[in-house]
Amino acid sequence: MVNFRYKQAQSVNENDFTSFDTLLKKADGYFREKNGLGNDFLGWRDLNVRVDSEEYKRIKACAKRIRENSDVLLVVGIGGSYLGARAVIEYLKTPYHNQLKTGDPEVYFVGNSFSGNELNSVLALCEGKRVSINVISKSGTTTESAVAFRILREYMEKRYGREEAALRIIATTDANRGALLSLAKQEGYECFVIPDDVGGRFSVLTAVGLLPAAVAGIDTDALLNGAVAQREKIFESGINSPVYKYAVLRNIMLSHGKSVEVLVSYDPDFRFMGEWFKQLFGESEGKDKKGLFPASVTYSSDLHSLGQFVQDGSPILFQTICRAATNDADSPVVPFDEENGDGLNFISGMTMDEINEKAMLGTLLAHRDGGTDSVIIDFGGKDAYSLGELIYFFFAACAISGYILEVNPFDQPGVEAYKKNMFTLLGKPGYESGKDELLSEIASI
């Protein structure tokens, strides 16, 4: 169950919400009727992969096979093709999951940069371990992933021979076309689908996120069921649902002159959920010279880093706190110390998680007193079902918020600009025009 609270957002009042009524109703209509901007990318709304689908059964069977025949899964993908899976795995299994010998395969994310150093490190970690690869790309020609995959394919074929390599490479790609699909067919890779109506940043609950998560030992049934439950709640409650409140609040903050939304968690394992959130909202709303700049922090760590700014710096931001309801049963207890040199005996017997909750509450009020508004998204906590609910909450909030902002929340035209220049500089066929101009500009940078 996901809830939304904004009582401590002092700059906001109920009239602010009322003033968005018209836009909100329009946004709600677009979402329900699928007739807004970018409506052909609303496939995620109805979760085209569900626990009873054929595709999902194959995903689970494939994950089971990889868990049996591999010690390492390399996930090759960039943007939405890696952030969601990495976020889910790190939150539910900890960022240390590759080092803790839990019996689950290690999962590494590569092909999301041009760092040769990173690829070398990960290959070094594969030594002596059985490796499978999940290459994730709609087209198969996204340069970062394609470069890494070319190198990794050569590695796999050298190591296993072409035939066994083909059994150890799984392609998640377009159902009908593209370079990766062609290669997969030629080589006989098992394939999963990136649906045409689901953009990268909304794809974590498709094969894109589910296969790596299942390999890592995540309960993907629960993840999907949580999302389905959240979906139903939103459709039931409509514009009174917490997700709509949050979507409107973001736009209220923008209208009050805020330019940055800081996503806050008190759990370091949530860090990559923050990265996922930044893509989801940044790419959906950062267009037409609009949008809140999305940032993320881990408290209380970053209270000793960005906390000063939040408390007393330029008043350009508000905070959205993701608050997990449940504490960890294994949370260490502060021991009693006869000598009490550090003066901590007043909290001896408390768990670290209990202290963490007090830190959250105290900080919320301190920031409020400093003039910085915070709102709270309550969710169940560190289990797959609750995370599924939270993910769907953010999906829907992003759609509604983007519609209220009057942008197309589902395109990303600005991502092409750097690619075009890069291709020209790299000499890609078809991108010759303007090369001289570009080179002369570069000479004077």
Add this chain to the structure above:
Amino acid sequence: MVNFRYKQAQSVNENDFTSFDTLLKKADGYFREKNGLGNDFLGWRDLNVRVDSEEYKRIKACAKRIRENSDVLLVVGIGGSYLGARAVIEYLKTPYHNQLKTGDPEVYFVGNSFSGNELNSVLALCEGKRVSINVISKSGTTTESAVAFRILREYMEKRYGREEAALRIIATTDANRGALLSLAKQEGYECFVIPDDVGGRFSVLTAVGLLPAAVAGIDTDALLNGAVAQREKIFESGINSPVYKYAVLRNIMLSHGKSVEVLVSYDPDFRFMGEWFKQLFGESEGKDKKGLFPASVTYSSDLHSLGQFVQDGSPILFQTICRAATNDADSPVVPFDEENGDGLNFISGMTMDEINEKAMLGTLLAHRDGGTDSVIIDFGGKDAYSLGELIYFFFAACAISGYILEVNPFDQPGVEAYKKNMFTLLGKPGYESGKDELLSEIASI
């Protein structure tokens, strides 16, 4: 050698620089004469730990001993007591250094949050390995670190007995006072000094950062020598030095209405340098309702995340690109593929680092065309000397920039507010007042 270029910052012209002349000269005076706000925290300016100091010799000897008798070093500290060391180690040794069996001890950073889960994970990773601890705290009572250290001290004494535990615990703390110093004296821990005139975020080149870095196998001589060289260059060149240009440019951007500075690297290993940067500038300038909100990204990864926003979103930001001059000799080469299904043969034979450079150049121009300004900080690259230069560059830039902004760059009064509330909620003796009010406020959150 660190350089600064701003030719592609189209919104900036030379008159903008001139308009800051008076403030700049004032700032320069404060820096040289040590007579500005917070001048008693300028200890880092002259690098009170140098390669020829007694303290530094002891740091190296201690690191050597830990490298011989330990497989793992746990660094207990928060904020400036961990960000710098972690940043240096991850950049120079990769974020995978704890997993790659290089022969260097593993180094984990704990006590920087109240996450019991994280502490449990790290303790699980210590199983069967020889452990030492470096606890870093000026007072010894910073709650996050003190809680973790209480738990870890118990762990060490149970595992090694009190006597050997004392040989395996090293305290970096105040020279003359505080709970940690008292305990260290009582138990006989070796101690290193956090100087009185160096704040946490400026402490990476003291024992705070140097001991963990040296244990991880970093060439700390080179790190310090790079910083010393950069220091000398700044004092030689004065207000014509790149560091002053960058400091002024940040204030120009603020005066042009920008509210966010995005630190950009094209190397995923630089990520924690971004975190370190965020504390350095956020805590130094985020006060009196002023300051640029510091963010950081790793490209080209995040071009598929925040790239859309930077290209075409709300025009509230500018970018500072940290560009490493040298490429990695081991950067993988894109193999040739007869079939060329992915269409990448136009870059076959190129290294990933070479492609990365073209991505950087193409992106810079694409963002400029979208109306987003970028400036470039060139530095030597992935070696300790060059990183030392870069660190000192940022230190000095932060001081000058903060003076131009007319704040005290060296205090952090806003960090206390959350602690006060937290202590009241936790029932810390001396913090009783206002508890009822706080509790009633919390009840209505």
